[in-house]
Amino acid sequence: MQPFIVEVRPSRMLIVLVVALHVAAIAVCGLYFEGWRMAAGLAALAFSLLYALYAGCGFGRDSVARISIDAKGRAALLMRRNQTAFEAVLLPGSMVHRAVCFLHWRVGGRVIRQCLPADAAGRQAYRRLTIWARYGQPKHKDGL
Secondary structure: OOOEEEEOOOOHHHHHHHHHHHHHHHHHHHHHOOHHHHHHHHHHHHHHHHHHHHHHOOOOOOOEEEEEEOOOOOEEEEEOOOOOEEEEEEOOOOEEOOOEEEEEEEEOOEEEEEEEEHHHOOHHHHHHHHHHHHHHOOOOOOOO
């Protein structure tokens, strides 16, 4: 297997979707609630929008900057926050699709969940990642 690297960047599609859904929720909250309930709902939605944009733009605690696959099919994740690379194992609960991947990684003793839309990586790198996730992973001793 040829080694490859997937540089993860913020997804425009994901940001547009987050903003559109929050705007729709704000409109519903403004139309159907009154008084303190509307104010509380609008405040909660504003905080939710800010956090979703913060995490969606790659500033979250478990934000991945790069996925590296070596010649033996092993994965390593470079975390954006502290610029540290960790060896990772893709867990069976991951969903791989041509438009979006929901990846569950085991990194050390914890699990990282990652939403990776197709526009968050280069076209060729994303295609290679989906093929690796489906067929190219090494077999592990613990069955994962």
